Amino acid sequence: MSIAPLFTPLTLDPVTLPNRIAVAPMCQYMANDGCASPWHLQHLMSLAMSGAGLVMIEATAVSRRGRITHGCLGLYSDACEDALGAVLDQARRVALPGTEFGIQLSHAGRKGSAHRPWETPGGSLSGSDAWQTLAPSTIAHRAGWALPQAATEEDLDGIADDFRNASIRAARLGLKVIEIHIAHGYLLHQFHSPLSNTRQDAWGGDDERRMAFPLRIAETVRNAASGIAVGARITGSDWAEDGLTVTHATTLATRLKAIGVDYACVTSSGIPVSNPTVANAEDEHPSLAEAVRRESGIITRAVGMITGSQQANDLIESGKADQVAIGRGFLDDPRWGWHAAFDLGVTLAYPAPYAWAAPAEWSGLQNRST
Numbered sequence: 001m002s003i004a005p006l007f008t009p010l011t012l013d014p015v016t017l018p019n020r021i022a023v024a025p026m027c028q029y030m031a032n033d034g035c036a037s038p039w040h041l042q043h044l045m046s047l048a049m050s051g052a053g054l055v056m057i058e059a060t061a062v063s064r065r066g067r068i069t070h071g072c073l074g075l076y077s078d079a080c081e082d083a084l085g086a087v088l089d090q091a092r093r094v095a096l097p098g099t100e101f102g103i104q105l106s107h108a109g110r111k112g113s114a115h116r117p118w119e120t121p122g123g124s125l126s127g128s129d130a131w132q133t134l135a136p137s138t139i140a141h142r143a144g145w146a147l148p149q150a151a152t153e154e155d156l157d158g159i160a161d162d163f164r165n166a167s168i169r170a171a172r173l174g175l176k177v178i179e180i181h182i183a184h185g186y187l188l189h190q191f192h193s194p195l196s197n198t199r200q201d202a203w204g205g206d207d208e209r210r211m212a213f214p215l216r217i218a219e220t221v222r223n224a225a226s227g228i229a230v231g232a233r234i235t236g237s238d239w240a241e242d243g244l245t246v247t248h249a250t251t252l253a254t255r256l257k258a259i260g261v262d263y264a265c266v267t268s269s270g271i272p273v274s275n276p277t278v279a280n281a282e283d284e285h286p287s288l289a290e291a292v293r294r295e296s297g298i299i300t301r302a303v304g305m306i307t308g309s310q311q312a313n314d315l316i317e318s319g320k321a322d323q324v325a326i327g328r329g330f331l332d333d334p335r336w337g338w339h340a341a342f343d344l345g346v347t348l349a350y351p352a353p354y355a356w357a358a359p360a361e362w363s364g365l366q367n368r369s370t
């Protein structure tokens, strides 16, 4: 009997993952000056044995200024590196066989200096808590948000250095995948989108120049992270008449692939638009991923309201995507991968303290004996 496609291995050169399930990167806003906290320990230890082949660590700021909030995880100091290293040491001890960890590197740009999402009134910080944000152009994220400064050449050189240094730290931590965040309205998406980039220099003015800074960062990370798979989260659409479309996404993916980026995760939205051209963006994600995969040939991950095991398996089997990322599904059920394996008739290795106690009718359990 052939194995369900969702549970076949996936190679993101040079790493081979045991299955096609990834935990989506999800900000926890629980760090202290970028340093992982006990919250991260429980969060990543739990996801390490979720059954996902790849656990993506949340958007991690490459500089203090690149954080969204004061609670964002960072990888910009020795203290950040040590704290994350200590969490990973523990999480690896309980990880299911083959499970790998990756990290998403990000700079928030004009979405930085903000309140945590559950805080009210939300939006930009004020007073001594706030910091000056940077962006391609002096356009606020939303009405009422602080105005960013347009990044100078010196700022851009500094940001490239920050991505390089964070990639070197990620390599030292033994992370197997680095994902560059070019989506959800953060700095690199701000450069890519005509809605947020009105520059008329080497970094804006036409499609090619709006891609130039994200591509420079991708090249920087690729060169700094030899022996690690590098991917990117990209925008399949801004859902606005004059915003990014799937054609822009395909072009970006093609260019990323040409410089050695191993995969693209196709998402959408993040730059506020007044009249979005779709009612529910996440419903469109699989077809955006399929188009990017078909047109660019890059290994492609789909994401967005993938909740069922059959739904996830169908996306792989139908060739719409090579990998699926699941976010809220794993927050709700940190054993999502176990349940998917059970549904699809696949045997998984389970931690011994749980496996020996499982009822006989839970077929598919294999004692991992550690």
Ligand SMILES: Cc1cc2nc3c(=O)[nH]c(=O)nc-3n(C[C@H](O)[C@H](O)[C@H](O)COP(=O)(O)O)c2cc1C
Residues within 6 Å of the ligand: 024, 025, 026, 027, 028, 058, 059, 104, 181, 184, 233, 267, 303, 304, 305, 306, 325, 326, 327, 328, 329
């Ligand atoms: C709590 C939370 C935090 C998130 N943080 C990030 C992040 O750090 N980086 C990112 O690219 N997307 C982030 N996202 C988006 C998810 O990665 C994912 O794309 C989105 O939740 C849709 O997938 P889902 O329907 O499976 O949750 C976050 C989503 C949630 C719910």
